[in-house]
Amino acid sequence: MxxxxxxxxxxxxxxxxxxxxxxxxxxxxxxxxxxxxxxxxxxxxxxxxxxxxxxxxxxxxxxxxISDIKVNSEKHPFVIVLEGVNGSGKTTTVAKLAYYFMRKGFSVDMVACDTFRVAAAEQLEVWAKRLNCKLYKGADNSGKPREPASLAYEALSNSKSDVLIIDTAGRLQNNANLMNELAKIHRVLKKIDDTAPHETVLILDATTGQNMVEQVREFQKVHPITGLILNKLDGNAKGGALVRVANEFKLPIYGVGIGESEKDFEAFSVDKFLKDLVE
Ligand SMILES: Nc1nc2c(ncn2[C@@H]2O[C@H](COP(=O)(O)OP(=O)(O)O)[C@@H](O)[C@H]2O)c(=O)[nH]1
Ligand SMILES: [Mg+2]
Known part of the structure; x- marks a missing residue:
């Protein structure tokens, strides 16, 4: 049930x-x-x-x-890394956050660090073109995939934007590889700015139920997660497991995804959530 x-x-x-x-x-x-x-x-x-x-x-x-995701303008660029399991909506959330920040007047660059699947970089490229953002891409001119950490390093070294949003892979050959890669991305960012990344946001899929708790725990083992975004609240999922995640980890909830377009991101509303639960 x-x-x-x-x-x-x-x-x-x-x-x-x-x-x-x-x-x-x-x-x-x-x-x-x-x-x-x-x-x-x-x-x-x-x-x-x-x-x-x-x-x-x-x-x-x-x-x-419940909290806003705020840009600290002293950091230039303000670096946000999106993490989470495959299909949770990371790549789409890069676009949603880019749109959200651009509407507030910030310029945004994107980094396609999911370099393992060609389709992943292409998916972000479509968003970058549509939103008119500069994209640091996951393949060199020969089409050979770039190493994600080196791409992240290059992006942070070169970006002149206010906000730099880094998309990451959700599935590698095994979990240890994925976690090592994420740790490496963080390490190289810190070589340039030891306070980066300024936000590490875990992207959750509201339809995954209790597995959410495990996901937060696993990603937290690698480095501190600074906030959560809960996607796919537009479907039948009521995201009930979020109550448990919130109680256990006390992480800021930066918003919810309510669809597949860049505009489908909004603040989490407790009233709406409770209404959905009991109506
Ligand atoms: N209905 C709905 N679909 C979403 C939402 N966010 C992402 N998706 C869809 O979920 C699928 C996986 O999203 P994607 O961003 O590629 O996930 P990633 O593997 O974590 O990068 C895509 O088909 C998205 O369009 C959301 O808030 N609501
Ligand atoms: Mg993706």
């Missing part, structure tokens, strides 16, 4: 005559995870209006984390 349906059934079936253990069990069923379910059940208790109490609790977890 989806998180949404489970939550709906909690709201529909829960009566205040149930015990704390029962509430805890239902919350575990609803993908809150064992730890958070226990905490919530303890705090909410079985008295009063469970719906309201649960909503208040979810709001208390999420609201403090």
């Amino acid at each position: 989806s998180f949404f349906k489970k939550l709906k059934s909690i709201f529909a079936n829960f009566t205040s005559s149930k015990s704390n253990e029962e509430l805890e069990e239902i919350l575990i069923e609803a993908d809150f995870g064992v730890k958070l379910a226990a905490e919530l059940a303890k705090e909410i208790g079985v008295k009063g209006n469970i719906n309201e109490a649960l909503k208040n609790k979810i709001e208390a977890i999420l609201s403090p984390l």
Whole structure:
């Protein structure tokens, strides 16, 4: 059952005559995870209006984390690396963030560090042309893929833009390779600016459910993630696992993806999220 349906059934079936253990069990069923379910059940208790109490609790977890992704103009360029598993929407989010920053008057360059798939660089090239951004590309003139870290280095050395957004690969031969490559990109950026990257944003797919927690944990092992973007909230996914991610990692939530165009990025709204959960 989806998180949404489970939550709906909690709201529909829960009566205040149930015990704390029962509430805890239902919350575990609803993908809150064992730890958070226990905490919530303890705090909410079985008295009063469970719906309201649960909503208040979810709001208390999420609201403090909602944040803008802000450019620090002292950093030039301000470097943002997007990371995440394959298909989570990284490349599309490069375009969304570029559009978002350009509307605020910042110039943006893009870097196609997913050099392993030709299609990945081409996908970003289409966005770069459409948004009129300079692109640092993942293949040299012979068509041979560039090494991602060396491309990132070249981009940061040469970019004159306000913001530099670096797209990365989501899948390599194995996880260790992917993580090593990301670590290397960070290392070379620091050779030029030891405070770079200024943001490392993990891109999550709202349809992945509880696997989200694992993803945050894995990427955090390599270097600190500074914020999250939750994509594909326009579909059936309700992104319920985000509550658990938020509770566990306390990372800023920079926005949500609600479609495939550059304009489909907006601030996370707790009200909208809660409405979707209970309506
Ligand atoms: N419906 C929807 N589709 C999205 C969203 N973000 C990305 N996509 C689509 O998801 C697919 C994978 O996106 P992509 O940016 O290539 O993911 P990447 O592998 O992480 O770079 C593409 O077909 C995108 O158009 C979103 O917010 N909503
Ligand atoms: Mg991509």
